[in-house]
Amino acid sequence: MRLPLINKNNTLVAVRHLLNFLIHQRYPTVVHLAVHIEGGKRVYYEPDQPTAHLTDTPPKTTLTALFYLCKTDPLTKTLLYSEVPGHFRWGASQKVWQI
Secondary structure (H helix, E strand, O other), rough: OOOOOOOEEEEEHHHHOOOOOOOOOOOOOOOOOOOOOOOOOOOOOOOOOOOHHHHHHOOOOHHHHHHEEEEHHHHHHHHHHHHHHHOOOEEEEEEEOOO
């Protein structure tokens, strides 16, 4: 097998090519899915601050957005959490699952 000439900048691409690793056109896109541990949320506050803001809505994550999606889309109720990225796209700027 004849190896192509490569420079330092193309080393990783060459290794991936030689070992036949797919680096493009992967479906579905890999999405980090958040997992929440009950009572594991860290909250920082000063003793003299009012505590009303601590019970406000939690921050939007892939998991909390899935709960909202289950209320509005019947298809989502039939999917496992790990299957959602195959049917929906995570909109990171708005923090919602999109079709």
